[in-house]
Amino acid sequence: MTADKFNVKSKITINSYIRFCGAKALASLLILVGLIYIALYVRDTLIRPVLGDVLVVIWLYFLLSSVLRLRARTLIFITLSIAFSVELAQYLKLPKLLGIEPGTALSTILGATFDWLDLIAYITGAVICLVIEWILHRSATVKIAH
Numbered sequence: 001m002t003a004d005k006f007n008v009k010s011k012i013t014i015n016s017y018i019r020f021c022g023a024k025a026l027a028s029l030l031i032l033v034g035l036i037y038i039a040l041y042v043r044d045t046l047i048r049p050v051l052g053d054v055l056v057v058i059w060l061y062f063l064l065s066s067v068l069r070l071r072a073r074t075l076i077f078i079t080l081s082i083a084f085s086v087e088l089a090q091y092l093k094l095p096k097l098l099g100i101e102p103g104t105a106l107s108t109i110l111g112a113t114f115d116w117l118d119l120i121a122y123i124t125g126a127v128i129c130l131v132i133e134w135i136l137h138r139s140a141t142v143k144i145a146h
Helices: 003-010 022-041 047-067 072-091 105-110 116-145
Strands: none
């Protein structure tokens, strides 16, 4: 095999992974609006801390899937990795170590306290994403079959 043939076969461009899906971008935007509403106006012990953490994983998944052409499982793994990394940063008290002031936007995004229940909420969000993708894939398969 010549060097040219090897380069052509092994060449993977970033364009093969980048795309735009308007439907998923719109879903991401709507979820983001809901998250902002929850962050600004909801002060309780269920919706904000639990539903908010579930929704943030779903939002991040739809945001990534609106611009990345990857398998759903891969995107869910990336999404969970990001969410778990934020929680690990909270466990290590990284925002405080970096001097991030409480009450700032970055402080709100990173959160302040580690909680094992947040990890369960993130996994719940990931499972919901899997179910949504399964339903979407199934309905697309049914439409093709008819």
